[in-house]
Amino acid sequence: MITALVDITEDFPILKRQINGHRLTYLDSAATSQKPQVVIDSIRRYYEISNANVLRSVHTLAEEATVAMEEAREKIAQFINASSPREVIFTRGTTESLNTIARAWGDKFLEAGDEIVLSPMEHHSNIIPWQQLAKRVGALLRYIDLNRDGTISVDAVRHLINDRTRIVTLSQVSNVLGTINPISQVAKLAHEVGAIMVVDGAQSVPHQPTDVQNSDIDFLAFSGHKMLGPTGIGVLWGKEALLEAADPVVFGGEMIAYVDREDATWAELPAKFEGGTPHIAGAIGLGAAVDYLNSLGMSRIEEHSRGLAEEAYRKLANISGVTVYGPAYPRTSVVAFNISGIHPHDVSQVLDAHGIAIRAGHHCAQPLMHWLDVGSTARASFYLYNSDRDIDVLVDAIEATKRYFKR
Numbered sequence: 122m123i124t125a126l127v128d129i130t131e132d133f134p135i136l137k138r139q140i141n142g143h144r145l146t147y148l149d150s151a152a153t154s155q156k157p158q159v160v161i162d163s164i165r166r167y168y169e170i171s172n173a174n175v176l177r178s179v180h181t182l183a184e185e186a187t188v189a190m191e192e193a194r195e196k197i198a199q200f201i202n203a204s205s206p207r208e209v210i211f212t213r214g215t216t217e218s219l220n221t222i223a224r225a226w227g228d229k230f231l232e233a234g235d236e237i238v239l240s241p242m243e244h245h246s247n248i249i250p251w252q253q254l255a256k257r258v259g260a261l262l263r264y265i266d267l268n269r270d271g272t273i274s275v276d277a278v279r280h281l282i283n284d285r286t287r288i289v290t291l292s293q294v295s296n297v298l299g300t301i302n303p304i305s306q307v308a309k310l311a312h313e314v315g316a317i318m319v320v321d322g323a324q325s326v327p328h329q330p331t332d333v334q335n336s337d338i339d340f341l342a343f344s345g346h347k348m349l350g351p352t353g354i355g356v357l358w359g360k361e362a363l364l365e366a367a368d369p370v371v372f373g374g375e376m377i378a379y380v381d382r383e384d385a386t387w388a389e390l391p392a393k394f395e396g397g398t399p400h401i402a403g404a405i406g407l408g409a410a411v412d413y414l415n416s417l418g419m420s421r422i423e424e425h426s427r428g429l430a431e432e433a434y435r436k437l438a439n440i441s442g443v444t445v446y447g448p449a450y451p452r453t454s455v456v457a458f459n460i461s462g463i464h465p466h467d468v469s470q471v472l473d474a475h476g477i478a479i480r481a482g483h484h485c486a487q488p489l490m491h492w493l494d495v496g497s498t499a500r501a502s503f504y505l506y507n508s509d510r511d512i513d514v515l516v517d518a519i520e521a522t523k524r525y526f527k528r
């Protein structure tokens with residue numbers, strides 16, 4: 122039996138909702154997670170009590186806002202075991218973080234003929250910035266061959282990496298297949314040829330302990346809204362030396378040391394990469410989310426997310442006419458599937474009538490859809506407020522969907 126890790130109706134007000142006459146069964150956390158009351162309260166408190174711009178003014182409110190934002194940065198640095206809060210850059214989310222790395226580091230250090238290694242299971246956010254970088258500098262994209270079950274073998278990466286490889290970039294967890302990629306081993310291969318290792322942590326940071334030093338990666342991107350925090354805030358973490366070497370990409374207030382009519386110099390990290398007024402409330406809300414996750418324990422969350430994904434795989438794969446994508450084990454947090462002869466959008470619509478929220482579509486992973494030879498899939502995704510009861514509700518609704526379309 123897999124019970125929810127939290128008292129859902131106490132902590133997550135939205136989960137009390139009825140949808141189409143049913144209790145809401147929220148299975149779309151890979152798109153965005155729900156928010157606990159403590160996160161909602163932290164944002165409200167900031168606007169009610171301490172609202173001011175950060176870093177600029179010397180008055181009590183401005184100091185309170187600055188301290189609250191910098192405390193959030195410190196919590197996040199500890200959460201991922203960064204060696205310093207200076208390495209934690211606030212962005213709008215994973216997409217902006219990955220674009221920033223491609224611009225800030227890629228534009229400066231890549232040349233024509235250099236190679237970027239990535240996989241076909243990447244989210245568009247971890248493909249297009251590299252496509253664009255490759256076009257700007259004349260670099261080449263090299264795609265890793267996936268195993269038949271959608272996993273990545275370290276040998277397949279080894280064959281692709283050579284002395285022209287400058288960047289290796291991978292999602293730590295696939296948002297479609299639920300596969301957990303061998304990030305540390307791939308980072309080691311990248312470093313052997315002097316390449317950097319970029320990790321898309323959008324689906325891993327919310328679900329498992331993260332240790333950027335131990336995994337010896339170079340950059341990590343993740344989104345607050347998938348880990349109980351607000352939308353519009355995310356993180357770019359990078360090794361300090363690499364961030365120091367890279368160029369800023371957003372120019373304006375806050376990110377400068379000195380400006381004259383013709384030129385400017387840059388502020389110290391992290392301000393160098395945070396031009397303009399940041400999402401202060403978002404950062405504070407993300408700090409509260411990190412406190413909440415820590416209070417539950419990331420190892421417990423990891424066990425829970427894996428348990429639910431593996432159980433859902435087993436139960437869905439047993440339904441006749443249902444195809445489930447990716448490995449049975451190990452997997453975490455997401456299960457993508459199709460019901461023979463029924464379009465995923467129709468599946469999603471019928472499930473909604475049962476109060477179940479899933480996602481249907483290409484999941485911003487069209488190259489992976491081509492690899493799977495499908496146009497789209499349905500996807501159920503789980504988080505700490507889900508239990509095996511939700512899987513049973515899903516299974517019953519899938520059976521009902523099949524009956525509905527048979528008529």
Ligand SMILES: Cc1ncc(COP(=O)(O)O)c(C=O)c1O
Nearest residue numbers: 214215216244246292296323344
């Ligand atoms: C693996 C992965 N990478 C990147 C993203 C993009 O995240 P965001 O839209 O928060 O920037 C997502 C979002 O679904 C994702 O699942």
